Amino acid sequence: MAIGRPKIKSLQAAESPLLGGAMFSPAVLYIVLLIGAPFVLAIFYAFSDARIGSTTLHFVGLENFRSILQSPSFRKALQNSIVFTICAQAIVVVCSTMLSIALEKKFRGRGLLRFLILLPWVAPVSLGSIGWKWILDSIYSVITWVLVWLHFYKPYGAPMWLGQPHLAMASVILVHCWRLIPFATVVMLAGSSAIPKEIPEAAAIDGAGFWRTLFQIKIPMMLPIINVAVLFGTIFTFTDMTVVYILTAGGPFDSTQTLPSLAFATGIQGSDLAAGAAISLFLVPVLVVIAYLMLRMAHRAEVV
Amino acid sequence: MAVVETRNLTKVFKEGALGAVNNVNLETREGEFLVFLGPSGSGKTTLLRMIAGLETPTSGEILIGGKVVNNLSPRERRIAMVFQSYALYPHLSVYKNIAFPLKAQGVKKELHREKVEWASGLLGIGHLLDRKPRELSGGERQRVALARAIVRQPAVFLLDEPLSNLDAKLRASAREELEQFHKNVGTTTIYVTHDQIEAMAMGDRVVVLHQGVVRQIGTPKEVYEDPADTFVATFLGSPPMNLLESSDVIIGFRPESFLPFELISANNQVKFRYKINYLEYLGAERVLYGTLEGSHFESKEIISRLSWTMPAGYEAGSVHDFAVAEADLRFFNRSTGKRAEARALPWP
Numbered sequence: 001m002a003i004g005r006p007k008i009k010s011l012q013a014a015e016s017p018l019l020g021g022a023m024f025s026p027a028v029l030y031i032v033l034l035i036g037a038p039f040v041l042a043i044f045y046a047f048s049d050a051r052i053g054s055t056t057l058h059f060v061g062l063e064n065f066r067s068i069l070q071s072p073s074f075r076k077a078l079q080n081s082i083v084f085t086i087c088a089q090a091i092v093v094v095c096s097t098m099l100s101i102a103l104e105k106k107f108r109g110r111g112l113l114r115f116l117i118l119l120p121w122v123a124p125v126s127l128g129s130i131g132w133k134w135i136l137d138s139i140y141s142v143i144t145w146v147l148v149w150l151h152f153y154k155p156y157g158a159p160m161w162l163g164q165p166h167l168a169m170a171s172v173i174l175v176h177c178w179r180l181i182p183f184a185t186v187v188m189l190a191g192s193s194a195i196p197k198e199i200p201e202a203a204a205i206d207g208a209g210f211w212r213t214l215f216q217i218k219i220p221m222m223l224p225i226i227n228v229a230v231l232f233g234t235i236f237t238f239t240d241m242t243v244v245y246i247l248t249a250g251g252p253f254d255s256t257q258t259l260p261s262l263a264f265a266t267g268i269q270g271s272d273l274a275a276g277a278a279i280s281l282f283l284v285p286v287l288v289v290i291a292y293l294m295l296r297m298a299h300r301a302e303v304v
Numbered sequence: 305m306a307v308v309e310t311r312n313l314t315k316v317f318k319e320g321a322l323g324a325v326n327n328v329n330l331e332t333r334e335g336e337f338l339v340f341l342g343p344s345g346s347g348k349t350t351l352l353r354m355i356a357g358l359e360t361p362t363s364g365e366i367l368i369g370g371k372v373v374n375n376l377s378p379r380e381r382r383i384a385m386v387f388q389s390y391a392l393y394p395h396l397s398v399y400k401n402i403a404f405p406l407k408a409q410g411v412k413k414e415l416h417r418e419k420v421e422w423a424s425g426l427l428g429i430g431h432l433l434d435r436k437p438r439e440l441s442g443g444e445r446q447r448v449a450l451a452r453a454i455v456r457q458p459a460v461f462l463l464d465e466p467l468s469n470l471d472a473k474l475r476a477s478a479r480e481e482l483e484q485f486h487k488n489v490g491t492t493t494i495y496v497t498h499d500q501i502e503a504m505a506m507g508d509r510v511v512v513l514h515q516g517v518v519r520q521i522g523t524p525k526e527v528y529e530d531p532a533d534t535f536v537a538t539f540l541g542s543p544p545m546n547l548l549e550s551s552d553v554i555i556g557f558r559p560e561s562f563l564p565f566e567l568i569s570a571n572n573q574v575k576f577r578y579k580i581n582y583l584e585y586l587g588a589e590r591v592l593y594g595t596l597e598g599s600h601f602e603s604k605e606i607i608s609r610l611s612w613t614m615p616a617g618y619e620a621g622s623v624h625d626f627a628v629a630e631a632d633l634r635f636f637n638r639s640t641g642k643r644a645e646a647r648a649l650p651w652p
Contacts, residue, residue, distance in 0.1 A: 198387045198388075198389050199391050199393065201358050201391065202385070202391035202393075203393075203408070204377070204378045204379065205383065205385045206408050207405055207456075208379070221394065223395075
């Protein structure tokens with residue numbers, strides 16, 4: 001009883017609404033101040049004619065939305081965002097699944113390899129992107145240098161990785177994959193190690209080879225966790241502007257412009273806060289739908 | 305059907321450490337139900353996994369149907385295995401679980417339904433084919449695992465503690481069904497368990513393992529009545545065999561052979577003064593825990609098991625004359641623990 005009493009007391013304290021509220025408040029404060037307020041402000045601006053430097057503000061209804069829907073830049077950015085997200089996610093899912101399977105078995109240096117694979121995720125995005133900007137630079141690119149050295153291209157005849165529309169898009173996608181694969185791999189590793197080891201063994205005894213075990217047993221069992229990885233990855237990709245901004249700033253000719261980078265270019269750099277806010281609001285319904293779909297899929301595919 | 309044989313089979317997991325399985329030689333008979341029995345860590349599961357091809361032997365050979373299979377993958381060994389956890393594929397329906405081995409081994413698709421229905425009918429789970437494993441009870445899952453194992457008519461069945469996840473009552477009926485099932489299909493079966501009751505009830509022969517070494521192979525009657533060493537003597541039987549150490553010999557007798565003096569009809573018997581310290585009432589029997597008095601085994605702890613048909617009056621604290629028929633004594637070499645010839649008692 002003497003031991004039990006303090007426990008009961010602390011339980012009562014935990015149940016007091018004041019303490020509960022106090023412990024909960026940092027999270028609420030964070031969400032309200034850093035996510036809620038800007039979100040409400042963005043909605044408000046999207047229906048106004050707010051501009052940087054202007055002291056007046058008028059309500060303009062749907063005018064901003066009508067004008068950006070007619071803008072070719074916006075349509076290009078929307079299309080790019082979709083291509084960017086789908087391609088990046090497809091590559092990330094395939095590569096991270098392969099990596100997680102390769103890293104499952106014990107071998108010499110697995111710890112070091114895991115650490116190296118995780119590095120791109122740990123390093124700040126901006127630093128990584130700046131590194132890639134140099135690697136893909138039109139004059140100083142090491143890739144170009146190696147290709148020239150191997151006689152694949154003549155000097156000065158090599159492709160401009162960030163200067164040609166399709167190559168630029170591919171570069172942006174690949175750099176984004178480089179950054180997201182570690183995260184997805186860690187998630188997948190957690191998913192694949194959650195499969196009891198008897199199950200692939202049972203499959204082996206039942207006569208299944210490597211591929212059948214992979215595609216009919218392991219991947220279906222990992223589906224809920226793959227969904228989680230894709231859900232997070234999609235949101236990271238769809239809302240990311242750092243990689244695009246640092247590598248190409250949306251160019252050449254808007255060919256790598258995505259919704260977030262266009263919103264930044266229009267709203268902050270172009271001083272048209274209202275249009276920028278309206279563009280960024282287009283992200284919301286897409287993200288809500290993606291989140292809803294993914295959560296539903298994850299729930300349905302739930303196993304055991 | 306096929307015979308499984310191991311020759312000097314050894315598995316060492318960590319170099320320099322004691323082997324998990326050491327020099328095991330055994331051979332099943334055609335259609336036999338062979339049980340590997342041993343405490344946990346005795347190497348019985350490792351031995352089974354080597355036969356299945358899930359573990360590579362450090363040395364020695366495994367033969368199935370007279371052919372060395374060391375280098376064959378599990379799928380080429382024509383075996384089926386039921387795991388302790390059943391290892392059903394959670395995302396597939398019962399039908400697809402049972403059909404999986406057929407698909408994996410390239411059996412023609414037209415034959416799948418017929419074979420799945422045959423296997424599920426044999427185990428009485430025909431009505432569950434559309435369910436997912438998570439919607440099944442423990443007993444039903446076990447049957448699905450069995451159906452998945454028999455559906456492609458393997459040469460050998462390997463069962464790894466398949467009853468240990470069932471509750472006690474279900475276990476008894478599942479044991480009976482499993483025996484019946486073995487009779488029907490007649491496939492050579494190797495069954496791993498740490499439960500001696502399962503081993504005794506089901507096995508045609510029992511392989512008793514301890515620290516990776518085979519201690520005895522024999523029918524349940526042989527291993528119980530004529531244990532090859534003191535380990536087998538004390539591992540089998542609950543409560544275990546009583547052992548008395550004297551000069552160079554260990555003398556053992558079963559608790560059910562240690563009875564009140566007046567109840568033993570045999571001519572040659574060994575008499576002891578027995579003080580009962582406490583007793584357990586188990587319904588069909590009473591288990592007495594006590595100590596010997598008077599002889600040079602003074603205060604040696606001895607267990608006696610009395611059937612409920614025997615007269616009452618053996619209470620805690622009372623002292624009685626107990627005895628063992630000489631025919632029920634077993635002799636072991638004191639230094640090796642191995643079985644020795646019957647001989648004259650070393651005390652007067």
